[in-house]
Amino acid sequence: MMNSHDGSEDETTVPLLEFDLDQEAQSVDSNKAQALQRRTPLPLTQLMILCAVRLAEPIAYTQIFPYINQMMEDLHVTDKPSDIGYYSGAVDSIFAVCQLFTVLQWGRLSDRIGRKPVLLFGLTGVALSTSLFGLSRSLIWAICARSLAGALSGNAAVVQSMISEITDETNQGQAFPLTGLAWSLGCIFGPMIGGNFVDPAKRFPTTIGTIPVFANNPYLLPCVVSASLTMCSITFGIFFLKETLPSKIAVNEKSAHRLSFGRENEKLPQKQVSIKYILASPIIKSVFKNYFLLSALGTSTDVVFILMAYTPVRLGGLSRTPEEIGYALAFSGMAGGIIQVLIFPVLQRKYKNIPLYRALMSLWPLIFALLPFINIIARMTLPAEALLDDDLRFPASPLVWISIGVVLSVFRMASMSYSLNVILIKNAAPSQEALGSTFGLSQSVACIARASSPAFVSSIFAVSKKYQILGGNFVWLAMFGIGLLALWSTYQVVDGAEERERMKEERNMF
Template structure:
């Protein structure tokens, strides 16, 4: 018996599909803007809410800001896996257009949040906005569809850079346009619509920009998912045909195949869908890498009804060790990154005598915009070079270590009294931190994409976004609640390290957990599956 194995050929550089990459980058930037645009004004919005008939107190702002931020990711938890399945079945482009329309609508509705509608309206509209967001998983699958080992790092860098640019656009719009009557009294008169709904303007502008992104998707983004279940002329299919008999499962989820009859120089692998077959069958490998069974054996068959053997499911994905560990690492990283993003705004807005920086909405928006303006080109220039030199896993280890160290050191900045020194140290620290946050996401995303065949990339991204949404649901609430407790009871009764330092140490430990988890990632995930 002769068993087929993976061919090892030297990879040649592949041209980048810039149209797909840039359109995906644009819609992902718009998506991240809808998430981040409330960061600068969320603490002030929460202060206007009434709870039990009273306005929210300063020490409780972190609690309720965490609830509003968590509602978005709670919605994503329920819906994103199903958006991923839709992306694999009906197409990436359709998923982006349908889900993106919901994001635009509910972002617009969030703008009507005020004192009268209060916490409930804010949480419901953010929940629905999150439940509508299938854009992230579908767009990441789109980029993976047009990438290979020679350019995948660059493609995923643009995916991550879109979040960075969204942190320019979103907070800038939120910080500059929120409460326009108070910020620009000479331009907007009191007692009007914008005073009744002080957050209508940034939400409407952000939703409008997202709608423009959807127009670009409609006209410029091609469908990258290869349709299955169609009829083909065997001679025209970019494929190799082989008569095979399954002989057993490998540890990584693939199936070893006994060669019973050759056709060309085909190597069979990663067929995890024929384990129960006992008779020799004929399969064809399409140009998208999907192995499917067809009727009409032989080279001269005129037509072949090509049918997918098995659909992508969460169970089939989680059976693969590399996929399980990649998703677990991605979830832990997401918990810390999103928790820190929400914490950063609350910490900056908190009075200095409570361990914060005492920043205004505009100062928070400016700080986020400056960071992201620097980070976007830096990520695009350096991440691919790091990945090429060190490999995906070593790059992840290094970046995660930096995240552990910088996160733990940030609370010391509140003791700096000189404004210029504070801004300098803050921006330098956050530039390095956010760069390394982005690198961890890029590297673990590459590992996730490489852990499954391409016809399951939509499903694994949908599943990962859904599961990370669950961790992101709790991280803002955990971070906000821990910060609120620490600057109140913890600082007053226990002192260091249970004061404002505590929540930073907590997220630093979470990064350390992610680092330990990543040690179990197989080195094979640094390359795409050969199909």
């Protein structure tokens, strides 16, 4: 496919599951020692502001997870509990479908007019669409609200571009996980908001539940709480977030210089790099292909865990309530935040990007191998009547919760591959001026995966349980296979920074 994949010929003969990270670490320790001594200090103030702004989107995105299946039941989209996954998956998928058609344009627009206005406009769209989703009285309304949210949301590419512009190779391993922490915190608060504020007429019958608009719209309150937090992020961003686009900064500085001295010394903004030029890079193609599979795995894990947790035990699930699902997802987000901030920077400094990336990607098949065992444990520990009546919700045993915690922790360990993938995408960008477009393209690739994955995995889950294919376990076998495919594809991924360094050394030899 390419003349060079990893910068060395013997890399292609390494066995699929063999990761000699210590050997790789020893080979780069001497090279990184000097870099560590002159590491650029992190621009903590702007990073913290970016994280605060970034926090709003995952809260809005994940707050529907605890109650989406219950919402589909209340909307009477189907009379069969085993088919709920089709519809909840469709509602989740439509967000990414609509984002697919706009995220690249938001990224390219940010390359022209600046990062800050695009970011703030996207947050405004998130607040509006989240509120509308809470007013859903039909499946069509819910789909339209999620469609609006996806179409107006291009923040991920913009935030990644901004971090790339205020960091360098010496401190990016610390900076990118901080946005991962913001996402993880959002994944803590979002499900907790969704699980604890849903149906206020029952949960808060003497206070908020007496307000007609909330009594008549049981899913509005968590959406309003989420939208309010988003508005706080918008206000925070307006007053404290600084523009990072180099050409925009240059124009502003040039204007100030002209006012002071009456002449111009700054470079004019450069011409925008074309999409065709970006996609012509073999390195970009290799990173994007793996990012598609990574996004598919991450989205599928979120969806299938929620489905499994809500599904009755007799059908292969865990029979948990929306509130319990919210707490489980909050734990997952907390574990992800700790791992991203405390563990990832250490690993990224010690090992090369590509070997570490392969090691982390090897955890995805393990997740799908472990998930069916939680149902087995639930069957062994729940009373017999829990297997006969789907409406009964018995407390889960401590062993079930420990098993859930283990699987979700492995999931968050595997999710460190997202931060590495962002670094690989940044390293693969053809130029500084193309960062917004490159990250916009990467998000388009991710959107295709996120748009297709929920419906795909929900359908496989429903079919597996409905027809008891392989005892209802076909879904786990299918996802295990996709995990292996993603692991195999990492052997075609190239680190652009290492490739440029290798080419520079080759030129210096002649």
